[in-house]
Amino acid sequence: MPFSSYQAVIDALKGGYAQVIDFYKAGVNTSPGAWYTLWKTAGSYPAGSDPTPALEGAVCDKNTPGALPINNPSAPNRLFLFSWLLGGIMGASVFMYDRLWHAGGINLNITNTQTFTGVTAPSRHGDGVGNLLLLEITTTAGATGQTLSISYTNENDVVGQTCAIAVPGSIGAGRFVFGYPQAGDLGIKSVQSCVLPGGMGGGVANLVLANAKQFFPIGYANSQLLEREFLLHVAALPEIAPDSCLAFLVLAAAIASPPIFMPRIVLVEG
């Protein structure tokens, strides 16, 4: 049931409808201004892995290794992000997303069309609106930058739309590049294939269909702890879909290997 008041939220928090999730995620070696995925980093819950076999799509959910362990709300309740507490060893930003679908083994050194098989669409956020792509580098790319063209179906079921991702030469494993719908599209419903105009000289990547959930700063200076409450502090109350595969990205501010320490996420249902 929707919350009728702040008191109702308090009642839910103290009445067994809260999920308090304390966790730890190891960091990655970073460069300033670059985005990194934390999907495969170790921590207090299992690390994720690259999807296999190559080019076979799979839907991720809360039980997929790498997902933040959450419980679904009791129907007809809905689940919301209530607060977040986070610290790290440098100023940076963390981005939480719902990892809807992924496929691995994309060869960055061939020019053949690479067609995805198996499941090509997510089961959550199935209307595609707001869904975007992440190209996760799993083997460092060769020195020649190329633009990967990804063929997808948009929110209106128009097939053959193109998302162009400029992949920098020598981009390292652990980094990723965002991919956006083409002009006029509001999101991505499913992904069919991808192709490079030329080889990069090496490299392998995953393609991930994601739905953005929340940004969060890791302190305005090194080693600070920050918290956000998403009702009175910042009016937002982001909704978390049942079975969400919550995962994290980092926008690095310095050359460092930043462990994210003492993170706590509180979810509430109502």
Add this chain to the structure above:
Amino acid sequence: MGFATYNDIINALSNGKGQAYWFYKKSPSGSGAAGIMMRLWNGVGFPTAGADPTPALQGAVPTKDTAGALPIANPISPATLHLLSMGAVGTSQAVLLLYDRLWHVGGIALNSNALQTFTGLTAPSRHADGIGNQLLLEITVAAGSTARDMTINYINTNDEAKSVVVNIPASAVINRVLMVGLAAGDRGVKSVQSVQLPTAMSAGTANLVMFNAMELIAVPFLVYVYTEKDLVLQSANLPRVADNACLSLMWLASASATPEFWGKIILAEN
């Protein structure tokens, strides 16, 4: 209708009446410099790049469905839509501004001293009373090397014909934004009729844009560190977003840079 209490906002957010939009914008060509406002209307990313209005000197009213606008959903009448919070981060320290692009016209020649009269629509369909409506110039082709004044002729909120002079700096770079002050005593602009440079510049082209100050939201942030502004309790404002609003972004630079920006806005209807 409005939100009678904060509980109404909580209820809306938890009852499917909230809207969350993640955005990404890459600053287009033309580096910013300290204290310089730059547009993101035509920056690639999500929402996709907006175009300069054509044909030259023909006014148009952009809406939520215009390429370049955040794809918001109108509230169900008689409800009204309000901006609850906004957050942003970028690869350069800056201030990001969100505004409703009410009306625009392109192809204003800066290398002409002729009176340039606008055709087609000369008034916005939102905020038609003009109260709070302001003007800005967008440089679309770099200006000549000698600063010149431009006279803008408009109708104010009292239906009086007024004019104002804006100085166009020498060599104003492409994508630079110049805010236009109104004539003394004026509370806003209802429509715009023409512009004229008494002395032509050697080069340059510009758009003229009308926006409403009530919907202008600024989020300052440090490089790489996500920052949010709550518009309910932190900064009591709760700006109403007009139906069909064309929400777009611009940025105030702190240094020479061509950065990328990410962020999120939260809206709710009552």
